[in-house]
Amino acid sequence: MADHGLRERKKQATRLLISNVATGLFIERGFEEVTVAEIAEAAGVSKMTVFNYFPRKEDLFLDRHADRLEELTTVIRTRPAGVSACEALRRHQHGLLSSGHPLSGAIAGGPGFWWVLTSSPALTARWYEQEREIAAAFAEVLTEETGEAFRSRMVAGLLTTAITTIFAHAMGRIVAGDEAEVVRREQAAVIDEAFDLVERGVGDFPG
């Protein structure tokens, strides 16, 4: 069985169809202005089926979360010996940026995406909930490695804060209308500033 049956292919196709239809409608009209029933109809499927694939309406839009979570924990778990989690993530962020990956927060492609995200409280809430899941996953990895539960949790939180803030900063600029290319050019320094703060501490800022 597995991933080659007709069944499985159809499922993936349906899932993708629903997700695409939904995303299209959201970008066109905004998250709150589109109902699940509408999405279902537009995708030629029943409302119940939509919820079969996506437990919450928000997940229709934020469906890359699982991949992102997996990717980020892998970065920490499989980092080279002698490299700290902080350093590994710093490099990863630089990598995302220079490859123009959407999650670096500085892509040309779609202010539409960021607009949808920022203009819906429910969606932003879910976004930040996903950030917390990332922090929890980090904490688990670090605790496994070191056995120090509280310290791991703290470090996980701080690292996640860096990632989130870096992202939010870029997103904010894009939404505010800044030129994507400019944002992108300046983003490397932002990444370093954030990770420097986590790695070396805030000191006595602001004096």
Added chain:
Amino acid sequence: MADHGLRERKKQATRLLISNVATGLFIERGFEEVTVAEIAEAAGVSKMTVFNYFPRKEDLFLDRHADRLEELTTVIRTRPAGVSACEALRRHQHGLLSSGHPLSGAIAGGPGFWWVLTSSPALTARWYEQEREIAAAFAEVLTEETGEAFRSRMVAGLLTTAITTIFAHAMGRIVAGDEAEVVRREQAAVIDEAFDLVERGVGDFPG
């Protein structure tokens, strides 16, 4: 007019009544198991009135947020000269702990409260949303003071992470059934560990 009219007193009384009735029911049976209609009836008021005072159901339980936000920003804003925001908050947390304040996360009074909070996803989500509001408020204060927007935002995020993690740690132990007195005794070290990480950095943890 102002805060001495009968009108205003009645409003405050109604608000308090609704909040108390709601909290009581939540602690008794859990957040999801109580409907707003039920709360309204128990408080002898209409459902609409409940929503008049508390825009979301979650706010019925987490109604101390405004005070907490105010208190925390004041701590930063009015800290003595030569004391960093980080240090001021560290001291504040120690103060909360030694005065047995609920928000220190280590009180004897009510595992009920923490149980309600942790057992409802909607409630925890709202809780963390409030943490983000705190981070945003911190960022605003720090930006006003220093003019460095991104750095302020990062530091605000890191400080908030410390507060949140300290709190979550204590709450987790209480909910898990640890003796409140023990948690309380060990909490001072937790506070210092958290703020040390923020102030001096995570370094190369975990090697």
Added chain:
DNA sequence: GCGAAACTTTTACCGAGTCAAACTTTGAGC
């Protein structure tokens, strides 16, 4: 091809939250 398992649809339902219109209470001025 047959039967079981998986997927979808239908239908009915619940609870949060909104809206508008009617109704009641309070406060101010005379």
Added chain:
DNA sequence: GCTCAAAGTTTGACTCGGTAAAAGTTTCGC
């Protein structure tokens, strides 16, 4: 005190997200 306007409350109807159960429909193993 009485009256009028404003503030607050209630009612009832409605929308939408989400769940549950049962009845189809499609795919798969044999």
